[in-house]
Amino acid sequence: MRTTLLAAAAALALAATFASAEARTIRWSAAGDPNTMDPHSQNLGTVTKILNQIYEPLILRTRDLGLEPGLATAWRQLEPTRWRFELRRGVKFHNGNDFNADDVVFSIERALAPTSNYGIFVDTVQSAVKVDDFTVDVVTKIPDPILPNKLASVYIMDREWSEANNVRQPQNTRAREETHTVRNTNGTGPFRLTIREPDVRTVMVRNDQWWGWNVPGNDSNITEIVYRPIASDATRIAALLSGEVDFVMDPPLQDLERLKRAPNITVLEGPEVRTLFFAMDVKRDELLYSSVKGKNPFKDLRVRQALYHAIDIEAIRTRVMRGQAIVTGTLFPPQVNGYAKEWDKRLPFDPARARALLAEAGYPQGFEVTLDCPNNRYINDEQICQAVAAMWTRVGVNTRLNAMPLAQFFPKIQREDTSIYLLGWGVPTLDALYSIQSLLATRDGRPGNGIWNYGNYSNPRMDALVETIKNESDPEKRNAAIAEAMRIYHEDVPHIPLHHQMIPWAMRANITMPHMANNQPYMRWARVN
Amino acid sequence: MLAFIVSRLLQAIPVMLTVSLISFAMFAYVGDPVTIMLGQDYTEAQREALVRELGLDQPFFVQFVEFLQNVLRGDFGISYRLGRPVADLILERLPATLELALTAALLALLVGVPLGVYTGLYRDSWLSRVFLTVSLIGVSLPTFLIGILLILVFAVILGWLPSFGRGETVTIGWWSTGLLTASGLKALILPAVTLGLYQMTLIMRLVRSEMLEVLRTDYIKFARARGLPDRIVHFGHALKNTLVPVITITGLQLGAIIAFAIVTETVFQWPGMGLLFIQAVANADIPIMAAYLMLIALLFVVINLIVDLLYYAVDPRLRSGLVASSGR
Numbered sequence: 127m128r129t130t131l132l133a134a135a136a137a138l139a140l141a142a143t144f145a146s147a148e149a150r151t152i153r154w155s156a157a158g159d160p161n162t163m164d165p166h167s168q169n170l171g172t173v174t175k176i177l178n179q180i181y182e183p184l185i186l187r188t189r190d191l192g193l194e195p196g197l198a199t200a201w202r203q204l205e206p207t208r209w210r211f212e213l214r215r216g217v218k219f220h221n222g223n224d225f226n227a228d229d230v231v232f233s234i235e236r237a238l239a240p241t242s243n244y245g246i247f248v249d250t251v252q253s254a255v256k257v258d259d260f261t262v263d264v265v266t267k268i269p270d271p272i273l274p275n276k277l278a279s280v281y282i283m284d285r286e287w288s289e290a291n292n293v294r295q296p297q298n299t300r301a302r303e304e305t306h307t308v309r310n311t312n313g314t315g316p317f318r319l320t321i322r323e324p325d326v327r328t329v330m331v332r333n334d335q336w337w338g339w340n341v342p343g344n345d346s347n348i349t350e351i352v353y354r355p356i357a358s359d360a361t362r363i364a365a366l367l368s369g370e371v372d373f374v375m376d377p378p379l380q381d382l383e384r385l386k387r388a389p390n391i392t393v394l395e396g397p398e399v400r401t402l403f404f405a406m407d408v409k410r411d412e413l414l415y416s417s418v419k420g421k422n423p424f425k426d427l428r429v430r431q432a433l434y435h436a437i438d439i440e441a442i443r444t445r446v447m448r449g450q451a452i453v454t455g456t457l458f459p460p461q462v463n464g465y466a467k468e469w470d471k472r473l474p475f476d477p478a479r480a481r482a483l484l485a486e487a488g489y490p491q492g493f494e495v496t497l498d499c500p501n502n503r504y505i506n507d508e509q510i511c512q513a514v515a516a517m518w519t520r521v522g523v524n525t526r527l528n529a530m531p532l533a534q535f536f537p538k539i540q541r542e543d544t545s546i547y548l549l550g551w552g553v554p555t556l557d558a559l560y561s562i563q564s565l566l567a568t569r570d571g572r573p574g575n576g577i578w579n580y581g582n583y584s585n586p587r588m589d590a591l592v593e594t595i596k597n598e599s600d601p602e603k604r605n606a607a608i609a610e611a612m613r614i615y616h617e618d619v620p621h622i623p624l625h626h627q628m629i630p631w632a633m634r635a636n637i638t639m640p641h642m643a644n645n646q647p648y649m650r651w652a653r654v655n
Numbered sequence: 656m657l658a659f660i661v662s663r664l665l666q667a668i669p670v671m672l673t674v675s676l677i678s679f680a681m682f683a684y685v686g687d688p689v690t691i692m693l694g695q696d697y698t699e700a701q702r703e704a705l706v707r708e709l710g711l712d713q714p715f716f717v718q719f720v721e722f723l724q725n726v727l728r729g730d731f732g733i734s735y736r737l738g739r740p741v742a743d744l745i746l747e748r749l750p751a752t753l754e755l756a757l758t759a760a761l762l763a764l765l766v767g768v769p770l771g772v773y774t775g776l777y778r779d780s781w782l783s784r785v786f787l788t789v790s791l792i793g794v795s796l797p798t799f800l801i802g803i804l805l806i807l808v809f810a811v812i813l814g815w816l817p818s819f820g821r822g823e824t825v826t827i828g829w830w831s832t833g834l835l836t837a838s839g840l841k842a843l844i845l846p847a848v849t850l851g852l853y854q855m856t857l858i859m860r861l862v863r864s865e866m867l868e869v870l871r872t873d874y875i876k877f878a879r880a881r882g883l884p885d886r887i888v889h890f891g892h893a894l895k896n897t898l899v900p901v902i903t904i905t906g907l908q909l910g911a912i913i914a915f916a917i918v919t920e921t922v923f924q925w926p927g928m929g930l931l932f933i934q935a936v937a938n939a940d941i942p943i944m945a946a947y948l949m950l951i952a953l954l955f956v957v958i959n960l961i962v963d964l965l966y967y968a969v970d971p972r973l974r975s976g977l978v979a980s981s982g983r
Contacts, residue, residue, distance in 0.1 A: 161736045161737055161738070161938075162737070162738055164738075167738075168692075240701070240704065243693065245701070297738050298708075303733075303740065304733075304738060304739045304740060304743075305738060308737070308738045308739060309739075323926075324737050324739070325926055325930065325931070325934065326820070326821075326926045354819075354820060354924075355924070356819050356924045357921055357924060357930070357933070357934070358799075358921055358922050358923075358924065360803050360806070360922075361803070361806060361818055361819050361922055361923065361924060362819075364803075364806045364807065364810055364811050364818045364819075365810075365818045365819050367811050368810045368811045368814055368818055369814075370810070370817060370818055370819070502937070531937065533685065533687065533688070533690070533937065533938065533939040534685075534687075536687070536690040537687035537689075537690050540690060571699075
């Protein structure tokens with residue numbers, strides 16, 4: 127008896143040392159801290175980068191942003207307005223509750239709530255219907271061929287836990303007290319939250335019960351994730367170099383060369399699904415911020431083309447962006463469904479042609495205009511605007527730069543209080559509809575149409591194409607419509623496109639993980655060696 | 656004495672009201688929190704609903720009066736960015752800032768005063784010249800640069816001290832302290848030096864010039880003529896008479912240290928009120944900005960009061976004046 131006890135104790139001690147030898151922590155940093163842990167409150171990269179480790183949607187993203195089974199094992203379109211999802215059995219939430227169809231129905235309804243920030247992903251959803259414990263039908267108002275792409279961004283919560291903690295609705299700012307989900311989570315994902323100190327640290331530990339550890343490819347050996355935001359660029363890089371953090375998501379461009387030379391640092395480079403462009407007021411009869419009175423020069427295609435020809439995009443790519451940009455002539459990158467290479471071409475850099483076009487349009491002496499630009503939103507945004515303002519001034523369009531923090535920039539352009547502005551547009555659904563509908567459809571008040579089209583571009587053919595892309599289930603016809611929209615974009619020049627952002631990730635040499643174009647690290651694929 | 660304190664406190668009320676009004680008026684220009692809260696995709700209806708929920712559609716003075724009423728009830732509202740009560744957030748961050756500021760102030764005093772005395776007494780020695788030259792750096796380099804340089808040397812190159820954060824903390828009641836753990840103390844060194852360096856050089860130069868002034872006065876000559884030992888002349892007579900301006904400056908600088916810990920806290924990701932404030936500014940988080948500015952105003956009022964009271968302790972002339980006036 128005693129010997130068995132001793133043996134058991136020895137075995138336990140061995141197991142303990144074995145376990146501690148196996149403990150692998152990844153210390154991760156970036157400038158910003160998530161401002162909530164609520165899965166449907168803030169659709170921001172800084173929030174989802176943490177939530178992606180804890181919560182899961184029905185459908186997961188693969189390493190190249192394709193779709194693969196998550197909490198749903200299979201899905202198909204039963205009829206144009208009805209999708210059926212078969213759910214995974216035997217999944218448990220972190221608190222031990224079982225996962226079933228009730229949780230899915232609850233979560234989709236929660237994402238539909240007025241205080242939800244995830245409405246864009248369920249914009250066509252009429253209702254979610256439980257068929258049996260492990261089957262759910264999602265009924266849509268109109269046929270929605272890309273519903274699975276959208277639901278890959280809707281996290282599934284536990285209904286019982288949400289009801290017990292009074293968080294049936296996403297966090298509401300009106301409530302004068304803290305909502306439970308601000309600092310607490312209960313997901314089904316590979317890691318579970320143990321410590322949440324906003325702006326200081328967020329600690330997650332491995333969920334050994336996660337169903338996906340058996341799936342090939344999920345080969346993470348990480349037992350603990352410690353996320354600590356460091357706002358100051360220099361300090362964040364210092365912490366990486368001194369070995370206090372293992373992984374920095376947002377190294378400043380000016381430090382990249384130095385980081386690449388450092389022996390124990392790896393820099394992963396890759397594109398982000400985000401495109402920068404200038405949009406301009408093409409509706410008003412007179413621009414708000416220009417020397418031209420009585421008419422709007424931007425209504426003239428030749429003026430738009432002139433500004434386009436005036437941009438030396440290679441100088442921006444190599445000098446301002448230090449190579450961390452992919453030059454483009456269209457409004458979304460190749461990772462997005464519907465992309466057609468033939469329409470991704472720029473008007474060439476040609477200052478002489480630009481001056482000629484301006485003269486042809488009746489502005490041989492050029493004119494003055496004010497460019498609005500954020501200075502803390504996109505990579506080197508203000509520097510891009512400075513460079514372009516100089517290029518435009520060189521061909522005669524005297525450009526005054528008005529750079530401001532995002533907190534002032536966005537309200538200004540949303541009041542349409544601008545003549546021309548810089549915008550960067552990400553595509554979370556990875557489908558072209560999201561960009562075309564939000565940026566190019568006429569602002570007619572219908573949900574989603576032209577919601578970020580503050581230059582008020584309007585083209586009936588484009589609007590017709592948006593309707594086709596929304597409703598068409600045949601992928602070939604749908605892609606043809608998208609390609610036509612891209613052709614019109616190229617010919618009509620509603621925007622002056624610049625580039626797709628690159629997002630370098632820097633990490634200690636002993637870390638391996640795939641670079642993701644949605645700028646979201648997935649720790650289920652990361653290893654500490 | 657009591658009447659003095661009460662009158663000083665009464666004077667503080669209009670100061671606080673003015674500060675709150677000015678800070679509140681400023682918020683019209685810091686940007687729109689709604690856009691940040693709503694993210695990339697939202698409809699006009701959602702936006703209007705949120706503006707109504709936050710009461711931002713009300714006229715300025717209605718918002719201001721409502722804000723004052725809530726403040727009087729001790730309710731500073733909910734942070735737009737973090738979704739938590741502002742009072743809780745500030746209480747959570749207060750210990751970090753106070754520990755950092757007091758350590759920096761102590762460092763400035765304990766190093767600055769002796770250096771000032773030394774350079775005052777031995778004004779021509781080579782060591783004094785070294786101190787004075789080095790102190791020029793402390794006065795002229797901006798805080799963030801000093802912080803980055805210290806990080807580069809002690810964290811990146813030597814690897815002795817952490818480059819960011821507060822280390823392990825121990826919680827006593829609601830007060831979280833980093834003073835009781837080794838990693839907490841190590842993490843305190845670089846930010847405290849960064850924050851205190853300017854004040855240290857300021858105090859040193861102040862004490863030095865005051866000492867030089869005092870050492871030329873007649874009573875020091877008489878004290879020496881009486882044959883008092885140097886120690887008593889220097890510290891009992893000379894130093895004590897330099898303290899009035901030093902106390903004023905130190906007191907006001909303590910307020911400045913707390914208020915301007917913002918830069919140091921940002922460089923070292925020190926989880927104090929300054930970092931909270933800077934992030935609130937970036938996100939137009941009005942409730943936090945309002946509460947922070949009110950707190951800093953209150954702090955300056957209290958520190959000024961304490962400084963005034965300390966004058967009585969060190970300057971007998973003021974005390975006798977008070978006695979004489981109250982005896983009349």
